[in-house]
Amino acid sequence: GVSKKILVIPGDGIGQEVTAWGQKVLSAIAQNFKHEFTFEEGTMGHVAIEATGQPLPDETLEKARKSDAILFGAIGHAKYDNDPTLKVRPEQGLLKIRKELGLYANLRPIKLFDELLEASSIKPEILRGADILFFRELTGDVYFGEKKRTEDRNTASDLMIYHRYEVERIARKAYEAARTRRKKLCSVDKANVLEASRLWREVVQEVAKEYPDVETEHMFIDNAAMQLIKDPKRFDVVLTGNLFGDILTDEASQIAGSMGMLASASVGDSTGFYEPIHGSAHDIAGKGIANPLASILSAALMLDISFGLKTESQRVIKAVEATLRQGFRTMDIANKHTENGFIMGTDAMGAKVLENLN
């Protein structure tokens, strides 16, 4: 067996409820497969601001650097959303840890479990067989460019900026992945308007030459946002920048039936960082009804990508599949055919997955 140190950061809102289940699944896998996973806990986001004044306390960052992988929950709080003038904000913690750990590639696999064909607002015949892997650049773009506010507070700006090396390194990762899949890559930008996108397109065109076996397509973000819903099956690997990736992957959650099903892996220089795509969802936080599957599937991604434990990762995915096949659903993925006794809260659903793991 292997020995790994995992940092767990539940964060805000439903992060507190679902992340426990990602961790329990990792523990169960360790036991079943005779690995040794040791867990530490860290704090980040609104909860960290309340406790320490900092969205990302130094202590958490230290622990993060020393861990082999990180399981994260969610970030954000309505208080800050309602008051845009607040200076210290939860999201700064997430952005800082991404930057500090060099997590420049955010992988977001979008794949529908057959059992959830009915849960989506999109027609089953459009969805069946859709399988997309997003590569979202995660440490550049307008997220990290200089922010300014004039003294009279009447003008505000953010710099959308990309450097050649930033585009190159994530493009290579995306092309490598495309090679192991259906060998199609769609790069999304707004090169008809934005200079940063024109650089993006130039660099992707160059990198594309190194991968003549992969079919490359360039698409404008507005068109991509439409095509994703019109014909999701046309996509294999999608490569895009930080902002466009944020938007497209949330939108793509409808392909998977619900946001509550989607996991993501952020990788780069060293430690991998795993988190659900969903946010802190304050409207349902504390009610025990959040879907724990995205956190559990984030744990599966960790096993695969950071630890190279493919069998273990598949075991987790199969357990989720089995749970869905047995008819169990959290509210977000229930549909009109779901029988009453089969709609569960977070803990009951998590427990079913654990059962199916053994």
Next chain:
Amino acid sequence: GVSKKILVIPGDGIGQEVTAWGQKVLSAIAQNFKHEFTFEEGTMGHVAIEATGQPLPDETLEKARKSDAILFGAIGHAKYDNDPTLKVRPEQGLLKIRKELGLYANLRPIKLFDELLEASSIKPEILRGADILFFRELTGDVYFGEKKRTEDRNTASDLMIYHRYEVERIARKAYEAARTRRKKLCSVDKANVLEASRLWREVVQEVAKEYPDVETEHMFIDNAAMQLIKDPKRFDVVLTGNLFGDILTDEASQIAGSMGMLASASVGDSTGFYEPIHGSAHDIAGKGIANPLASILSAALMLDISFGLKTESQRVIKAVEATLRQGFRTMDIANKHTENGFIMGTDAMGAKVLENLN
């Protein structure tokens, strides 16, 4: 009857094919209702670059300033999309005319014709009754902020910037419209990350106070991109910036069944500017199969918004409805039930609408 000067700019690609039908419908309305519409033609985009070297020739801009309204087709060409290093680009023409004419508010109504319930990739029960009016800010944001490329060409940037007055004036327009509708306004931004969005949210919160009868909601762009597909009926008026509006309205075309159905009105200081949401669509240009309904519905918007001719505008919309009810479809809105003889090209479809107008 009224007397109006209309500038027609077909532009690039299918713009050349569909805009003729918007104009024919305007002519027919003039005749039926005893108005006097005089038409001039202008050039813009790739066709203008080929002819004059300029994406927006001075002559076109002159004519635009002197006209009461403008009917525009589409812009763009694959040549420029494939070569991001070209300095003179068709889209610069469109951006320049928007800026020069002060067209800061882009209205994009998204409403499904009942007859097209089946044409969408989204389930009919999710769509039925959806009716959204987008207000997209059109002369600010990262579209117009300073663009830079370093001398070594390895770094590129665009400034995402908003001024208070820009947000204020479009927010007011959107609130006024909400008052005449279901009295709900959703403002979309990314205030958890972007300073420009935080200014946006502050200003909308202030303007909201002047409209206590309208229910205001603030939503992050990633969430909005998801909600739009998950539950389009929750939206009434959506207010957003230039870039986010570009993305969301293209995505929303799936609510209307096809991009080929959507018209838009750009208004501001004086002359109104009317155009389909779809682009130049070079893959189908010259084949005579493009859907002319978006151009025809753009003409309907012109009659209503620029000329205040509501009866005439309704007459056009009814003619489109009647055509769809008779079963006629262009390729993009055909579905598996459409009988063969009812699938038409651009001109046959346009002619059917003209027939139904009389």
